Amino acid sequence: MSRAANPRAAEQLxxxxxxxxxxxxxxxxxxxxxxxxxxxxxxxVMHRFPNRRALLRHARELLHERTRLRVEALEExxxxxxxxxxxxxxxxxxxxxxxxxxxVVWIGFLAxxxxxxxxxxxxxxxxxxxRRRILRLVAATAPSWSADQVSTAALVLMGMAxxxxxxxxxxxxxxxxxxxxxxxxxxxxxxxLS
Amino acid sequence: MSRAANPRAAEQLxxxxxxxxxxxxxxxxxxxxxxxxxxxxxxxVMHRFPNRRALLRHARELLHERTRLRVEALEExxxxxxxxxxxxxxxxxxxxxxxxxxxVVWIGFLAxxxxxxxxxxxxxxxxxxxRRRILRLVAATAPSWSADQVSTAALVLMGMAxxxxxxxxxxxxxxxxxxxxxxxxxxxxxxxLS
DNA sequence: CCGTTACCGTAACATCCGTTACGTGACCAT
DNA sequence: ATGGTCACGTAACGGATGTTACGGTAACGG
Numbered sequence: 001m002s003r004a005a006n007p008r009a010a011e012q013l014x015x016x017x018x019x020x021x022x023x024x025x026x027x028x029x030x031x032x033x034x035x036x037x038x039x040x041x042x043x044x045v046m047h048r049f050p051n052r053r054a055l056l057r058h059a060r061e062l063l064h065e066r067t068r069l070r071v072e073a074l075e076e077x078x079x080x081x082x083x084x085x086x087x088x089x090x091x092x093x094x095x096x097x098x099x100x101x102x103x104v105v106w107i108g109f110l111a112x113x114x115x116x117x118x119x120x121x122x123x124x125x126x127x128x129x130x131r132r133r134i135l136r137l138v139a140a141t142a143p144s145w146s147a148d149q150v151s152t153a154a155l156v157l158m159g160m161a162x163x164x165x166x167x168x169x170x171x172x173x174x175x176x177x178x179x180x181x182x183x184x185x186x187x188x189x190x191x192x193l194s
Numbered sequence: 195m196s197r198a199a200n201p202r203a204a205e206q207l208x209x210x211x212x213x214x215x216x217x218x219x220x221x222x223x224x225x226x227x228x229x230x231x232x233x234x235x236x237x238x239v240m241h242r243f244p245n246r247r248a249l250l251r252h253a254r255e256l257l258h259e260r261t262r263l264r265v266e267a268l269e270e271x272x273x274x275x276x277x278x279x280x281x282x283x284x285x286x287x288x289x290x291x292x293x294x295x296x297x298v299v300w301i302g303f304l305a306x307x308x309x310x311x312x313x314x315x316x317x318x319x320x321x322x323x324x325r326r327r328i329l330r331l332v333a334a335t336a337p338s339w340s341a342d343q344v345s346t347a348a349l350v351l352m353g354m355a356x357x358x359x360x361x362x363x364x365x366x367x368x369x370x371x372x373x374x375x376x377x378x379x380x381x382x383x384x385x386x387l388s
Numbered sequence: 389c390c391g392t393t394a395c396c397g398t399a400a401c402a403t404c405c406g407t408t409a410c411g412t413g414a415c416c417a418t
Numbered sequence: 419a420t421g422g423t424c425a426c427g428t429a430a431c432g433g434a435t436g437t438t439a440c441g442g443t444a445a446c447g448g
Binding site for chain 4: 002003004005006009040041042043044047048
């Protein structure tokens with residue numbers, strides 16, 4: 001019938017988007033830069049996606065899906081809701097090279113939501129799903145808590161993890177991996193979740 | 195001698211940078227957009243700053259200075275280190291319209307540090323000064339704590355405040371002002387700082 | 389009142405951007 | 419083998435961008 005397409009092209013282009021976002025920043029996230037990072041030309045990019053924003057949206061969705069899968073595996077491997085909560089939050093820290101890069105990418109996508117309603121909607125949908133996971137794990141770890149207590153503790157944990165990752169990704173010398181993990185453990189202990 | 199210059203031009207241009215960053219995003223932060231927001235032309239912008247990045251740096255420094263002054267006033271008005279700590283952290287939340295916009299601007303500038311070493315250096319210097327303030331207030335509130343305990347608690351508080359503000363600024367319906375303040379108070383109480 | 393100064397606007401420049409049009413050659417069905 | 423078809427590269431286009439050059443004119447000293 002026709003020439004066979006590369007089935008992983010969209011995936012590789014998304015990885016290229018993450019790479020450019022992490023190493024060059026949102027301001028240099030151009031079609032040409034993405035194509036260069038993916039080792040192809042702008043022709044392929046525009047053949048797979050109708051426009052630049054659709055490329056960003058696909059890369060955003062795929063990143064959300066990847067972290068969701070990783071987190072589900074962590075949760076499944078954990079022996080208890082308490083252990084799952086800790087593992088799920090720890091994977092979002094900038095305590096590894098990969099975690100640092102992912103945090104930079106996260107900030108880039110968040111900055112890109114300003115002025116892009118569809119990207120903002122994607123952020124909200126996926127972050128709300130993430131929040132429901134934390135709510136569920138907190139409620140399972142502290143069954144006696146009220147809904148308000150669970151909700152408040154979840155925001156403390158989510159905010160602390162995302163905030164510490166953002167701070168550490170921009171200044172890894174000041175916020176070592178050990179310090180970040182200590183802060184997470186301190187938060188969990190102080191809240192009575194460890 | 196010569197025609198008098200507008201002494202507040204640099205200040206007004208910085209405010210225009212914040213405005214564009216908050217309402218249009220980093221991707222649309224162009225010289226022309228800033229000039230339009232400031233009600234002038236690109237000629238004035240380039241007359242006051244040698245290039246675009248110098249404009250961004252000045253706007254960044256001025257924003258840091260403004261928040262520093264505001265925070266110093268809050269600290270002075272507070273009756274105790276404990277009250278000062280709470281007030282200083284609360285002003286960074288996205289619990290008001292102004293706080294939400296400032297959080298969006300903060301994220302925009304953070305995303306702009308990728309690939310701009312001078313902007314990154316500015317971020318580090320000023321965020322480290324901010325951290326020293328929190329360290330001092332935590333140490334004053336809990337004099338018996340070790341340096342490690344103070345350092346860990348400071349990261350918990352900074353991360354929680356910045357992270358909650360980032361989350362809330364992108365989804366204010368999910369994270370109400372009351373929820374954010376409750377999360378801050380819960381963190382302070384859980385750590386034994388209230 | 390007037391000449392000088394430089395603030396600021398206007399307009400152009402080269403470059404880069406997203407997007408489109410078209411060519412080509414690899415692969416599949418026949 | 420071979421013809422057709424689509425994946426992908428090449429290259430161009432209009433528009434936007436950062437930056438530069440230049441002109442007018444408001445404001446100050448005299």
